[in-house]
Amino acid sequence: MRTVKIGLLGVGVVGSAVAKAIIDDRGTTERSGVKLELARAAVRDLSKQRAVDLSPELLTADPHDVVSNPDVDVVVELMGGENPAFELITAALSSGKHVVSANKEVLAKRGDELLATATQSGAQLIYEASVGGGIPILNTISNELLANRIESIRAIINGTTNYILTRMSGEGAAYSDVLADAQRLGYAEADPTADVDGFDALYKIAILGQLAFGTSAPVDGIHREGIGRIDARDFRYAEELGFTIKLIAAAQRTEAGLLLRVHPSLVPLDVPMASVNGALNMVEVEGDLVGPLWLQGAGAGPEPTASAVLGDVLNVARTASNGASQSSIDPLPLAPMVGHHCQYYLRLTAADQPGVLAQVATVLGDADISIRSVIQMDTDETAGQADLVIMTHSALEANMQEAVSRLRSLDVVVELDNLIRVESY
C-alpha cells in the first residue's frame, strides 16, 4: 500500500467534489492499492463556505504553500485560466512534483512549455479532465489506442452550446431566447462568450491535436466560429435535408497536415453524433486499426470531472511507484436472477372472446404484478385468436416466472409467445 499526498490548487465546485471523493474513499484505496490523502489546499478566500468540510489547518491562501510543500506528492490544479496557473504548475513540476490539471486554457496555450518542464524534471503532467470532463479520451488515445495512427478526431465537446442547439432543435426556438433561458438555468454563464463563440471547444481541440498528432497550434490560428448565427429556420431546413446542427470541434490528418477547426456543422441524422443531446459530450476518434470509436458521457460537472482528476492521480501514483500496485476488490456476492426487478413485455396468443383479459389480469394480480398497458394487436378471425401485448409495471422476476407458468395453464391462452424484459433508465 502506497500513500499519496495531494495538494489542491482551487477548492471551487470541482475542487470540493475532488476533496469529498478523497475523504469518502468509496473503496478507492482497495481498488487501486493507493491511499489518497489530502495534504494541503490553496483557496482564494479562507472564510468562504464550501460544499466539503475541510479542517482549517489544511487550508492556505498562498498557492506556493502547496506547490513548494515537501509533504505534497501530487499537485492537483483546478484554478483554471492561464495565470497564475502556468507559473504554479511550472514551479510544482520543477520541484519534481507530479501535476494533474483540469485546466484547458493553460494547456492549450502553454502546454508545450509545461510538458518540456515535465520532461526535464522527470515529473509527470497529465490532464484528462481538461477535455470532455469524465470522458477518458486523452488516456484512451495515449494508452489504449497507442497502436493506432490516429486519422481523425471529431467532437461535441462543449455542453453549453450543445444544450442550446438541442433545445433550439427540439422547440424550434430562437437562439437568443434559448440562450437567455440557459443563463437563467445555470447552463450558460452571464458572459457566455467562452462557450457560444467556441473558445472552450477551441482549447479542447488544441489539446487533442497536440496529444494525438504531436502538433502544437497557436490557439488564435485555429478556425473558429460560434453558434450565434444559427437560426430556428436552419434547424427546420436542415431536418428536411436529413441533418441536425451541432458545434463540431475537429482535428484531422489531411494531405496538407493537421486541420483543426471549430464551427457549427450539419450532421446526418443517422450517425451517432446526431443523437448526443443536452449537455452531453461525444468524442469520435478514428484510428487506422480500430476504425471509428465513439466515447460519450458527461463533459462537465463536479463529479465527472473529479472522476477524471482522481483517475489521473491514481495512475500517476501507480506508475510512479514502479509498476502496478497490488490491488484487489472485495468481491460482491452473486445475486440470483429471481431477485431482478424490471418491467416486462408479454406477448400471448389468446382466444378472442370475452373474459380473457380478466383471467390473465387475475393471474398477474395474484402474483403481485401490475399491468401498465394491454393492447390487442393482430386478430386471426378464422382461428378465433388474437395477439395480446401486455406491458407491466416493474415486477419481481420470481413473481413473473410464477405468473408465466400459471398463464401457460389457462385454457384461453393458446400460447405464451414471448416474455421480454425492459431495460430501465
Next chain:
Amino acid sequence: MRTVKIGLLGVGVVGSAVAKAIIDDRGTTERSGVKLELARAAVRDLSKQRAVDLSPELLTADPHDVVSNPDVDVVVELMGGENPAFELITAALSSGKHVVSANKEVLAKRGDELLATATQSGAQLIYEASVGGGIPILNTISNELLANRIESIRAIINGTTNYILTRMSGEGAAYSDVLADAQRLGYAEADPTADVDGFDALYKIAILGQLAFGTSAPVDGIHREGIGRIDARDFRYAEELGFTIKLIAAAQRTEAGLLLRVHPSLVPLDVPMASVNGALNMVEVEGDLVGPLWLQGAGAGPEPTASAVLGDVLNVARTASNGASQSSIDPLPLAPMVGHHCQYYLRLTAADQPGVLAQVATVLGDADISIRSVIQMDTDETAGQADLVIMTHSALEANMQEAVSRLRSLDVVVELDNLIRVESY
C-alpha cells in the same frame, strides 16, 4: 528505446492482422517508444496460405516452442477456446512471460486460476481484446475509472445478434430468414449457437463482472437467453410502445450482490443503445462519480481486435520497463482551413423573382462549386423575398469563401444568412 519480442499463438484472421500491424509499424515505435518484433509464431498448419507473409523460420507447429522460447518477452494468445489455451497461458506466465490474450472463453471459465498464476509469477496477464473488440472497455474500467465505484455495466456486446436484430427491426423480417442470410454473408457461423444463444455475450459479461466487481461467476450459473424466440411482430409491437429490442448483457450492483444476466431486452428508442445498429458494439458503464459513460465501436474484426491486442502489448512493455518510456510523435504540420473540403449548406434571403437562381448558380459554378440541391423555402410575399437553401457537393473552402463574397455583392441577394459546413461520413 526498448525492443519487445512477441510470440504469437495462432495466426488466423486476427493473428494475421496483428502480425501485419507489427511489421508495417505505421509510426507505432515512435509513438510508444517501444519497438515490437515478431520472434515466433505457432500455427496449426505450416503450409497454409495466410493474409500476411511470414518468414518460414518464424513459424512453428508446436505452441510450446513459443511459450518456452527464451527469445519471447510477451506471448500473444489468439487461439480461442478453453484448451489448450489454458495450459499454454499458464506455462507462459509461470516462466515469467507476460501474456496478452483475446480469448474470452478461457478467461470467463478459468480467469481466476490464470490471474492467480500471474500474481504468483509477477508476470502480467491482460486481455482487452477479449471483450468488445477494439472498444477499450477493460482498461477504461481498470485505469481511467479507477476512482469510481462501478454501479452498472450494460452492453450490446455480440455483433452477430445485433446484426440480426437490426435487420429484423429494419425489414420486419423473420428471425430464421435473417439468420440464414447472415450465415450466407459471413456475419453468422454455420453453427450459430455460440452467438444466437448468448454464450459469446455470457463469456464477455463474466469477464466484465470479474474485472469491475471482483466477482467470479461460474458461467453456467449466469441467466442466459438467446434471440431465437424474437419474432418480427415483437419489433412492431415494441416500436408502438416506444422501444426496440436488443440482446443485452448486464453486470449490475444490487442489494443482493452482483446480478449478471444475458437476454433480449426492450430498450427505449431515445437512449444511446437503441441506435447501435449492425455489427457495432456498445458498452454502457456507470460509475458513482462519472455517471453513465458510453463506449461504442467495432466489437470484432481483425484490425479492431489487433488494435486492442497491440495496445495491451505496448502498455505491458511500458509498465514492465519501469514507468513510461520516452516517446514522441513527429508532429504533423498545421493545415490551413482554406484547404478543407466539404459540402456546404447555404441559406440566402433572395428577391422572389425570375433569374435569381441563375445568378446564384453562376457565381457558384464560376467558383467550381457544384450544386446538389436547391429548395425555395419560406416566402415573404409582402417583401417580395424568399429563403433559398442550397446544398452543394463537396467543394474547397477557399472557393466557397470566394463565392460567398461574390454572392453578397449580388443585387438579388438581400442577405446571405448562413453558411454551415456539412460533416462527411
